[in-house]
Amino acid sequence: MKILVTGGAGYIGSHICVELLQAGHDVVVIDDFSNSQPEVLEYIHEITGKNVQFYEFNILDEAKTEKVFQENQLDAIIHCAAFKAVGESVSKPIEYYTNNLMTTLIVTKMMRDYHVNNIVFSSSATVYGDPKVVPLTEDCPLGETTNPYGTSKAMMERVLTDVQHAYPQMSVTLLRYFNPIGAHASGLIGENPKGIPNNLMPYVMKVATGELSCLGVFGDDYDTPDGTGVRDYIHVVDLAKGHVAAIEKYSQPGVHICNLGTGKGYSVLDIVKAFEKVNGVKVNYEIKARRPGDIATCYADPTRAKEELGWVAEKTLEDMCRDTWNFAKKH
Numbered sequence: 509m510k511i512l513v514t515g516g517a518g519y520i521g522s523h524i525c526v527e528l529l530q531a532g533h534d535v536v537v538i539d540d541f542s543n544s545q546p547e548v549l550e551y552i553h554e555i556t557g558k559n560v561q562f563y564e565f566n567i568l569d570e571a572k573t574e575k576v577f578q579e580n581q582l583d584a585i586i587h588c589a590a591f592k593a594v595g596e597s598v599s600k601p602i603e604y605y606t607n608n609l610m611t612t613l614i615v616t617k618m619m620r621d622y623h624v625n626n627i628v629f630s631s632s633a634t635v636y637g638d639p640k641v642v643p644l645t646e647d648c649p650l651g652e653t654t655n656p657y658g659t660s661k662a663m664m665e666r667v668l669t670d671v672q673h674a675y676p677q678m679s680v681t682l683l684r685y686f687n688p689i690g691a692h693a694s695g696l697i698g699e700n701p702k703g704i705p706n707n708l709m710p711y712v713m714k715v716a717t718g719e720l721s722c723l724g725v726f727g728d729d730y731d732t733p734d735g736t737g738v739r740d741y742i743h744v745v746d747l748a749k750g751h752v753a754a755i756e757k758y759s760q761p762g763v764h765i766c767n768l769g770t771g772k773g774y775s776v777l778d779i780v781k782a783f784e785k786v787n788g789v790k791v792n793y794e795i796k797a798r799r800p801g802d803i804a805t806c807y808a809d810p811t812r813a814k815e816e817l818g819w820v821a822e823k824t825l826e827d828m829c830r831d832t833w834n835f836a837k838k839h
């Protein structure tokens with residue numbers, strides 16, 4: 509298949525490109541490098557021995573986006589391009605809603621006009637809000653989102669669902685990611701956020717390298733085994749493989765919703781201890797106040813992905829810690 513990956517130079521998009529190329533697909537990428545670097549394209553080539561067809565611009569440029577659809581007979585789209593910093597979304601809601609919603613509308617308009625009937629969308633477990641019960645199945649009700657980033661994901665799910673209802677020949681797949689971490693085993697691609705990271709694993713990585721002095725653990729009084737927040741951390745390579753399975757298996761018309769998680773929950777302190785043990789490094793931390801908007805526990809029921817996609821997360825927490833550190837040392 510010929511597959512367009514929007515945001516294909518980003519952290520998750522680049523791993524998806526690698527897995528698609530290795531599965532024998534042709535890959536077209538649109539990325540504006542707003543949160544990624546051009547070298548990533550060389551690294552994808554180094555890992556796979558293949559090239560993606562690359563276009564540098566923001567999808568908000570509708571004329572340029574249309575040209576990509578004119579120049580390529582696309583079979584499917586994996587739509588990853590979006591702004592994703594939770595904190596920044598609170599201070600820049602206009603930019604976040606404009607970028608995330610408008611790009612999705614432009615992509616769906618092009619799909620309709622150029623008869624591309626298969627889209628896989630990067631959604632997030634954030635759409636479940638504060639879960640009443642765990643593990644989360646896809647049938648759990650959607651919850652209150654606590655920031656414009658999360659709300660934009662819920663809105664994009666709704667837009668795509670309405671589009672599928674209007675154009676029933678389409679296959680719309682909403683993949684709800686839990687907490688992607690780790691890096692490619694080559695150490696060439698991974699997550700390297702600019703400035704101070706919001707998410708746990710990049711912060712742990714930067715404390716281990718000495719770039720940051722101390723990790724703040726946001727709360728130790730949650731109703732969890734050690735009092736710190738519990739999440740379902742999933743290796744980014746497993747996550748990327750889930751997209752290859754979804755693009756191949758969910759080709760029939762309809763709206764397909766699927767969690768991508770491991771089904772296991774680890775606490776903040778589990779992550780710190782595993783990172784220290786696997787990599788033989790010290791991660792200084794101190795307990796801080798809870799972070800507003802955080803929830804105690806969130807992990808997936810991954811049964812549907814197993815049954816419908818034949819996909820299960822294979823990598824362990826040790827793999828996630830080791831691959832993150834390997835990436836850090838190389839960059």
Ligand code: UD1
Binds near residue numbers: 632688706709726
């Ligand atoms: C966050 C976003 C979520 C987004 C996801 C992307 C919020 C409220 N949610 O999820 O919408 O889809 O990232 O991966 O931000 N922690 C610390 N110290 C830190 C950073 C995090 O203790 O410096 C803790 C948090 O309190 C939480 C856990 O680590 O218990 C994971 O946090 P994080 O990596 O930010 O992910 P989420 O909050 O689960």
